Amino acid sequence: MQQIGRVDLRPVVRYQLPGNTAYTLADQVTPEQWAAKYHDAQAAATRATKLELARDYDAAFRTYLAAAQTYMFLLRHTTDAEIKHRIRTVSGKLVERAEKIKQANKLSKKPVAKNDLSIEEQDAVLASGSLISGHRLARWTSKDTRPAPTSAALPSPPMSPAQLSAGCTWVRAAVVFPQAVVAKDTTRGKDILQDNVSDCSIVTALMVAAEHHARFRSRIHPVFPSPVMMAGTTSASSSMELGDLSVSWLWTFAPLSSLAVLTKPRAAIDDTLPVTPEKLPMCALMKEQDQLWPALLEKAYLTIMGGYDFAGSNSANDLYAMSGWIPENIPLRRRLRSEGTWDRISRGFYMGKCVLxxxxxxxxxxSGSGGLDLIPSHSYAVIGKLQPLLVRIVCINPALNRVPATDVRETGERRQLVLVNPWRSTPPDSAWTSGLREALPSAEDPEVMVIDWEDVPASFAFLNVNWDPASFDYNDRVHLSLPAHKGSDTPETAQKRKHLRHLRLRLEPDATCESDVWLLLARHTAxxxxxxxxxxxxVALASAISRQDGVVALPPPPASAMTDNLYDLYRFMPEAGASLYDVTIAHEGPSPTFAFTLTALSNCNVRILDGPPPLPYKVEVGGAWTATTAGGNHTCHTFYRNPQYLLKLGAPISPAAEQQRIEVLAETDKETPINVRLLYADGKRVDHFANRDVLAGESTYNYGRASCARDGLSPGRYTLVVSSFQPDHLASFKVAVRSSLPIELAxxxxxxxxxxxxxxxGAWVPGQAGGKSQPLENPRFRLRLAGTADVKIRLQTHERPLELAVSIYASDSSGQPAQLVASSGPYVDHVCGAVLSAPNLPLAASDYIVIPSTARSNEYAAFEMLVYADTKLEVSPL
Structure with missing residues (x-):
């Protein structure tokens, strides 16, 4: 485990080598470490051969694949062509042996487990993620403080339509800014200007980073180790490092983003910039045009983001990619805890632990709250010193640079933010479009916009925060990839592929450590x-902490909080005495695979572990709530119509099998509330149940996913019910059941x-509401059957549950009820009503009479009867 406070946040996936030497995936493998891994691969291949000869085919299959995987790891960490050829040959033979075992049907049906957290697996995840926006980038290494370019400069990013319409061409920076240097250590946020490029989030990220560095001398500021003078021909021919510019100072500080983690930024960009025929640059600039780093860093970042036609992100994402400072996106109009948020960010801002x-x-x-002149989909930098006693934030517009960056208005006890649009004011002959120029305030407009903190949600939608990871003493990180689901996709399912992964988090708290835990999920993407x-x-307490009755609540499904952001931050305070937590990671979207990095940070020692091994047996079924099967929740009279399944658990293969366990996961679209329950009902359809009948499952409904689990189940037949919250809600779903016992699901x-x-x-009305005391003084219906039949009748009331019963009488020659033939039994007040089952009801000389009844007399209500028979039937009122 690494300590962040020292500060090094390289991707942390350690492998222990002989000699007690650990290394991380971020670093190049030393010859000694490579040799040790080569020895491990040879030993594994030998062991696999011996296992095959001993006819232990399952173990041989796993070991062959593990050895091949280790060889592939070695292949990625060598540049020698001959060695690469030899490794490919050996690895191919190992895979061939494993395939022969598989094709010979010598494997048991038990799935072959693999170690997703092994260094080989995680190394493969990082290698496969090195393709970003069409650029294949080499692995980042923390050993190089200023790596030399290893390839030609990457192509310049595509220009935006605005740049193309202005006639921009690529011009050397030395020509445009003959007196400029790459960077100075005196940069302030107010010195940076945004031009006619839709990347306000990038520019505001650079502004807050520069200002934070000026105030706190922090490493967040992209000041290069050796600024180069770009005057005349001194260094005009030198290429600028993509590593210096796009992910800047990430080699030794905090590369936390998926973009940075996946690559070693050694590809170069040249120093040309987009310039109009009038020699006006259309890119991020310095006010005095004396430094190049904003323009070059913008170009490098947009190279891997797809070009200058940048649809926009949020500044927390952009700054995370460029600095590794932890991103947090706080919606201001949804579940905002105003006081708690203010206290947290004001304290962090004042101490230099965050930027906003x-x-x-x-x-x-x-016009927003207080008459603010706001631009839609725009980012505003918060630059200035926060005074906690005066409780306010000051935001300075870099275009209106007459306001000093440390200006604080005396406003007493009011909590205020002082804002200015970060777009610069421009002369009429600039390259800006007339529409943009009209949208911006003129130079004569007020220099600042003042707004109370309480009014911020009325004018702004998001507060974007980046937190210094050095605030935490410990961190851990894993890189995982979930494969595509097997089977063919329909156009609908191809847009809603789902992945789910369970991990565990172990804390090692001590009496002096009271720290919350932060989990950052970063999605890998090309x-x-x-x-x-x-x-x-x-996050939830580990499922191993279960109730004595064996019912286990799996981690609550997170679909209701799903985000389309690249990153998701989860903060929680551990419970006293609890050290093990389940972490549930979910993905939904058109991408067939899902690769991610999960980072845990805390001031207590924290480690990410693999989740409990998946249970060996699994079945999946698909279903849907249709017009006839969308029954709604258990308080609806149509609940019995919901899709239900017979779950059959077989006997264990080995008498000494471990404790039996079953896990159920039901998934639907993220807009649909879903619930799943496992009931003791002998595999029969149910229309009601009591708490004692529930083997697993809760009463709550969750959007998109529902899960339940149970320990200690015996072989037998059970009923699984999948319901949506609202009746008549149409949607499809999928159910996956895992078990330690052989399972069948139908x-x-x-x-x-x-x-x-x-x-x-019908209805019970005066004169026809005799109740159970006068059962024949109730509504009557004629039942005519074409032959001997199995008959089933469901009696329901819709307005409110009543105590009900229904009976079938044989009729005499006068057509009156004569003999009771079948009954639903005691009166019941179930929501779904009373049910009568009459098997082999014989063909009678005269018709049968069906009488529905309430328990109490003179209880008036409308009712519905559903009558089923396996022969033709007629039902009519008498």
Whole structure:
């Protein structure tokens, strides 16, 4: 485990080598370490051969694959062509042996487990993620403080339509800014200007980083180790490092983002900039045009983000990619804890532990709260010193640089933010479009916009925060990839692929450590601006901490909090005495695979572990709530219509098997509340249940996912019910069941499946509401059957549950009820009503009479009867 406070946040995946030497994936492997791994691969291959000869085919198969995987790891960490060829040959033979075992059907049905957290697996995840926006970038290494370019400069990013319409071409920076240097150590946030490029989030990220460095001398500021004078021909021919510019100072400080983690930024960019025919640069600039780093860093970052036609991000994401400071996106109009948020950010801002920006939404146009002139979908930098006694933030517009960066207005006890649009004011002959120029305030407009903290949500949609990771003493990190699901996709399912992964978090608290834990989920992507990809993470006490009755609550499904952001931050305070937590990571979207990095940070020692091994047996079924099966929750009279399944657990293969366990996961679209329960009902369809009948599952409904688990189940037949919250809500779903016992899962036919059915409506009214004391003084219905039949009748009331019963009488020659033939039994007040089952009801000489009844007399209400029979039938009122 690394200590962040020292400060090094390289991707932390350690492998213990002989000699007690540990190394991380971020570093190049030393010859000694490479040789040790080569020895491990050879030993594994030899062991696999011996296992195969001993006819232990399962173990041989796993070991062959493990050895091949280690060889592939070695292949990625060598540049010798001959060694690469030899490794590929040996690895291919190992895979071939494993395939022969598989094809010979010598494997047991038990799935082959693999160690996703092994260094080989995680190394492969990082290698596969090195393709970003079409650029294959080499692995980052923390050993190089200023790596030399190893390849030609990357192509310049595509220009935006605005730049193209202005006639921009690529011009050497030395020509545009003959007196400029790459960077100075005296940069202030107010010195940086945004031009006619839709990347306000990037520019505000640079502004707050520069100002923080000026105030706290922090490492967040991109001051290069050796600034180069770009005057005349002194260094004009030298290429600028993508590592210096796009992920800047990440080699030795905090590369936490998926963009940085996946790559070693050694590709170069040249120093050309987009310039109009009038020699006006259209890129990020310094006010005095004396430094190049904003323009070059903007170009480098947009190279890996797809070009200058940048659709926009949020500044927390951009600054995270450039600094590793932990991003937090706080919606200001949804579940905002105003006082707690203010206290947290004001303390962090004053201590230099965080930087802030504010963002508007697409609807935040025109005058906001207090008459603010706001631009929609825009980012505003918060630059200045926060005074906790005066409790306010000061935001300085870099375009209106007459305001000093440390200006603080005396406002007594009011908590205020002072804001200015970060877009610069421009002369009429600039390259700005007339529409943009009209949208911006003129130079004569007020220099600052003042708003009370309490009014911020009315004008701004988001508060974007970046936190210094050096605030934590410990961190851990894992890189994982979840494969595509097997089977063919329909156009609908291809847009809603789902992945779910369980990990565990172990804390080692001590009496002096009271620290919350932060978990950061970063989604890997080759296209940082792709849409409709959603992620989430959630935390709960480990499922091993279960109740004595064996019922286990799996971690709450996180789908209700899914975000389409690249990153998701989860903060929690551990419970006293608790050291083990389950972490649930979810993905939904069109991408067939899901790769991610999970980082844990705390001032207590924290480690990420693999989740409990998956249970060996698994079945999946798909289903849907249709017009006839969307029954709603258990308080609805249509609950019995919901899809239900017979779950059969077989006997254990080994008498000495471990404690039996079953886990159920049901998934639907993220807008649909779903619930799943496992009931003791002998695999039969249920219309009601008591708490004692519930083997697993809760009463709550969750958006998108529901899960339940149970320990200690015996072989037998059980009923699984999958319901949506609202009746008549149409949607599809998927159910996956895992078990330590062999399992079978089959849909239970709907009520009345394959039978003739009739629906009749009636009511208990005066003169026909005799109750159970006068059962024949109730509404009567004639039942005529075409032959001997199995008959089923459901009696329901819709307005409110009543104590009900229904009976079938044989009729005499006069058509009056004569003999009771079948009954639903005692009166019941179930929401779904009373049910009568009469198997093999014989064909009678005269018709049968059906009498529905309430328990109490003179209880007036409307009712419905559903009558089923496996022969033709007629039902009519008498």
């Amino acid at each position: 920006t504010l963002g508007t939404s697409t609807d935040d146009a025109g 296209n940082p601006l792709e849409k409709n990809e959603f992620i989430s993470l959630d 849909a239970i036919p709907p009520e009345g499946a394959g039978m003739f059915s009739r629906r009749v409506d």
